[in-house]
Amino acid sequence: MKISEIRERKVIHRPTFDFDRYGKRIYHAYEYYLPYNPGFKGNETQRLFAKWIDMALFSALFYSLFHENILISIGLSVPSSIISGAITESYFGTTLGKKIFRMKVIDDGGNYPVFLHSLKRNLLCLVNLFPIFTEYSSKTAAMGRRTGIQMNFRMYLNNKICTTYIVKESKMKEIKSISDADSVQHTGLIDSEN
Template identity: 65%
Template sequence: MKISEIKERKVIHRPIRYFDESGQRIYHAYEYHLPYNPGYKGNETERLFAKWIDMLPFGLIFYFLLHKVIVISILLSIPCVIIAGTITEWSWGTTLGKKIFKIKVLDDYGNYPGFLKSFQRNLLCLANFSPVFSEYTTRTIAMGRRTGTRVNFSMHMNNTICKTYIVKESKIPEIRDLLKYQGDQNLLL
């Protein structure tokens, strides 16, 4: 069983135009089996900060110990983070920055990614730093209507290509139970 094959049962109650004898609205129940999403909202920002935290020790080493210019230190820390991230995700499913945010990386089978898959997703993270600009509007009584620009970083391409998932550490037992339960259900069928 794979995470991408897990289905989640959702029941949605939609109102209809009729009422019962006591004046209560009548609802129809619709049942859907939707793909399970192990991720969570807001992980793009956490992943971006985690990547900067991973780069920080290497940048400091290049800057203070090897006396490189700060820009060169940052550029030299990128390949170091890719290599170190590959090894730590392969071994423990996390990096230093991800550990601070309590994030783990899982493959489609619910395990830590293999070495090549981890290397591929860490290499593809370079393409993830393309910002997506969007406009937003807020209304307040004091300031009226204000429009601004929001910058979001799309950090999903490497996970989509490698079929890996970014999950909270606390959600891993639930995912593994779902994999086991739905795998057993498929065996019974």
């Protein structure tokens, strides 16, 4: 079964205005089936650093071995990291930068993406490097309310378009077991209907 088709059961308890005879608040339980998210919080920053690590290695390679100008080395590192990223993600599910952060790239089936799919994903990562600026406000006791501008990167667009996921290496076994259990359950439902 595809990861995008997996649903997680979530029960949310919402308080009411009523109390029981012991004075405890009464809660209503609401059950939802939400899409399964194999990703992890804060992966945007780690992915950005992983991409910079990959590009820094190629920049150093072009600068030291081929004696190129530093700006030319950085410019050549972009297509080099895109192509090498597509190759290593299709075979190992990771790049050197992602390996440092213990991240893997998987497709909707839970496998490493094929080369062309990974190449498309890596080409689209160039869109992720353009930052967006948002306004934020914070309130502290000492300074009162402060507003400012915050820079964020949209490190999810290429995964959304290509239906790929960035997961931690430690979560791979869980994803496989959930995917296999849901496919067995889904197959059992189909067999029982026939």
